[in-house]
Amino acid sequence: MYAKIKDVLSGRFADGEEVEIGGWVVKNRSSGKIVFTLIRDATGEMQVTTRKGNVCDEALKVADALSMECSVIVKGKVRTDPRAPGGKELLATELKLIGTSKDYPIFGREEHNPEVLLDLRHLHVRSKELVAVMKVKDAVLSACREWFRANGFYEVTPPIIISSACEGGSTLFEVKYFEDKAYLSQSAQLYLESLIFGLEKVYSITPSFRAEKSRTTRHLAEYWHIEGEMAWMGLYEMIDMLESLVCFVCNKAAEERYGEIKLIGGDPEYFKALKPPFPRITYDDAIKALQADGFSIKWGEDFGTHEERQLSTHYDKPIFVTEYPAEVKAFYMKDAGNGKVLNVDMIAPKGFGEVIGASERETDLRIIEERLRRQGEDPSKYEWYLDLRRYGSVPHSGFGMGAERLVRWICGLEHIRDAIPFPRTISRSYP
Numbered sequence: 001m002y003a004k005i006k007d008v009l010s011g012r013f014a015d016g017e018e019v020e021i022g023g024w025v026v027k028n029r030s031s032g033k034i035v036f037t038l039i040r041d042a043t044g045e046m047q048v049t050t051r052k053g054n055v056c057d058e059a060l061k062v063a064d065a066l067s068m069e070c071s072v073i074v075k076g077k078v079r080t081d082p083r084a085p086g087g088k089e090l091l092a093t094e095l096k097l098i099g100t101s102k103d104y105p106i107f108g109r110e111e112h113n114p115e116v117l118l119d120l121r122h123l124h125v126r127s128k129e130l131v132a133v134m135k136v137k138d139a140v141l142s143a144c145r146e147w148f149r150a151n152g153f154y155e156v157t158p159p160i161i162i163s164s165a166c167e168g169g170s171t172l173f174e175v176k177y178f179e180d181k182a183y184l185s186q187s188a189q190l191y192l193e194s195l196i197f198g199l200e201k202v203y204s205i206t207p208s209f210r211a212e213k214s215r216t217t218r219h220l221a222e223y224w225h226i227e228g229e230m231a232w233m234g235l236y237e238m239i240d241m242l243e244s245l246v247c248f249v250c251n252k253a254a255e256e257r258y259g260e261i262k263l264i265g266g267d268p269e270y271f272k273a274l275k276p277p278f279p280r281i282t283y284d285d286a287i288k289a290l291q292a293d294g295f296s297i298k299w300g301e302d303f304g305t306h307e308e309r310q311l312s313t314h315y316d317k318p319i320f321v322t323e324y325p326a327e328v329k330a331f332y333m334k335d336a337g338n339g340k341v342l343n344v345d346m347i348a349p350k351g352f353g354e355v356i357g358a359s360e361r362e363t364d365l366r367i368i369e370e371r372l373r374r375q376g377e378d379p380s381k382y383e384w385y386l387d388l389r390r391y392g393s394v395p396h397s398g399f400g401m402g403a404e405r406l407v408r409w410i411c412g413l414e415h416i417r418d419a420i421p422f423p424r425t426i427s428r429s430y431p
């Protein structure tokens with residue numbers, strides 16, 4: 001296998017040692033007798049210098065004609081040169097063109113209108129910035145799995161083709177299912193709730209689908225959903241647990257992908273240092289704070305982007321907002337009395353908004369049926385779910401964390417669409 005650029009730049013190979021690298025051309029500058037080529041692989045970029053006399057004439061001709069995104073295999077001797085990017089270069093002894101690339105259509109992020117770059121997403125995903133985001137996302141997902149395993153959770157694989165809404169019928173995508181109709185999952189929650197009766201603590205990382213009619217910088221029609229469900233756990237114990245999960249994942253991702261977060265313009269030091277406790281306020285506190293800030297919001301209304309942004313300006317850490325009015329929350333949330341439910345949203349600072357939605361689950365079957373009806377749902381379509389309350393019901397809680405919301409916050413991304421390789425929004429399902 002080929003040597004990796006990161007290993008060459010980190011000094012694994014001594015000056016004069018010959019290595020072979022496979023990569024793609026970032027840019028090429030030729031004066032005929034000497035060609036400077038910046039090549040990249042998945043680990044970084046480095047300069048290849050091809051001189052007349054060091055390579056055969058054919059190879060010099062190939063080097064001279066290289067263009068952006070040509071794929072090449074280069075054999076050469078390592079040489080320390082502080083002027084070269086990363087402080088080392090490769091003096092080519094052999095150079096082979098593997099794949100041509102004529103008139104590569106992307107020549108830098110700034111030069112293109114975002115929609116053009118989205119039309120060329122299948123190519124733009126090679127860019128330094130999007131590669132960096134995907135490396136951060138990889139670190140986030142693997143840190144999540146590490147935390148779940150260390151805390152006694154089992155990873156499970158719930159269905160994506162489902163029969164009834166979890167988060168309200170208005171954002172369901174309907175699919176033709178043989179001679180019947182079905183929907184794309186909005187959340188694995190109801191299935192995770194059935195799995196805790198055997199496994200007690202379960203999690204899943206799945207795509208969730210929301211036919212949101214909103215064009216915002218934090219909504220996708222398809223996103224990756226990190227969800228956990230825990231038997232015997234109440235709301236406030238879960239909040240403690242969520243602090244531990246979020247801090248572990250942020251610390252680990254910032255540690256592992258420090259350079260990538262910096263490259264994208266994020267603040268890795270903040271996420272390396274993030275630790276509990278996070279501020280905790282109630283919905284009532286939040287309403288008072290917003291009204292004091294001049295918002296004309298009334299008790300009973302939900303928070304949108306602007307309200308969440310305003311709330312977050314009072315803190316430099318994520319905040320937990322608890323006990324919303326039952327009217328604006330899902331049917332499955334446990335009744336807290338006085339018209340509220342035992343739920344919590346985690347809102348990230350600096351306007352990044354809701355990252356986690358979570359609650360203790362209602363165990364009283366009649367209350368669930370009544371709330372389903374009030375929300376325009378047909379309880380008979382939830383008979384399987386209601387069985388979970390008929391047979392050995394236990395207190396339990398669970399949460400959903402948007403992977404792209406989390407990655408957008410860690411990377412400081414302007415738009416959530418850059419936290420997923422191929423974004424699906426109200427106006428885009430291509431490429």
Ligand SMILES: NC(=O)C[C@H]([NH3+])C(=O)NS(=O)(=O)OC[C@H]1O[C@@H](n2cnc3c(N)ncnc32)[C@H](O)[C@@H]1O
Binds near residue numbers: 212355399402
């Ligand atoms: N297992 C559970 O308890 C999860 C629960 N059934 C649920 O789906 N809650 S949620 O609708 O607040 O969505 C959870 C999170 O899912 C993310 N989310 C929710 N909707 C979106 C959209 N449209 N785009 C991107 N991310 C989204 C966001 O971070 C939310 O906090």
Ligand SMILES: [Mg+2]
Binds near residue numbers: 345354356357
């Ligand atoms: Mg929510």
